[in-house]
Amino acid sequence: MKKWAKRIGLVCAVLVTAFFLVGFLLMHTVCKDEVTQRALSPSGKYAAEVEESYCTVGSSWDTWVTVRQPPFVLSAQRLGTAFDVLYIYGPATRIRLQWNSNSDLAVECLGCKENEVRESHDRWKDISIHFSITPQAPSAPRSR
16 A cells, blocks of 8 residues: 555656646746846946737736846846836837936836836936836827
8 A cells, every 4th residue: 555655746746846847838938037228327337128928828918117236147136236217018119217426227118108117216326216107199080
């Protein structure tokens, strides 16, 4: 009886591991995260990044603007060296970043709607963040 219990336990462990491994692999094949813009502050002390996330499962776009401290690749919110200053439901191609000084970042969203902005912050550490929504200009009528 003990041999069967060990075999059943081993089979269950293998199945659970395979289930989680397949789920992990599927999530990474159907979701894509990509930094689409990066703007360094004039001093190089900070980097502002626009990250776009797209998942085919829910067909949704998410966009974050994150400010990071060096080393930029290793910075993380849990370490206090990165901060999401803006979260928008929609594609990142409509975001414009501009450092006006070492401590002043302007973030402009072209054609965004108020209800797409899920979260925004106006300050992180010594940085002032100015967020604005610019209405999208109407497109010119097509000639026939």
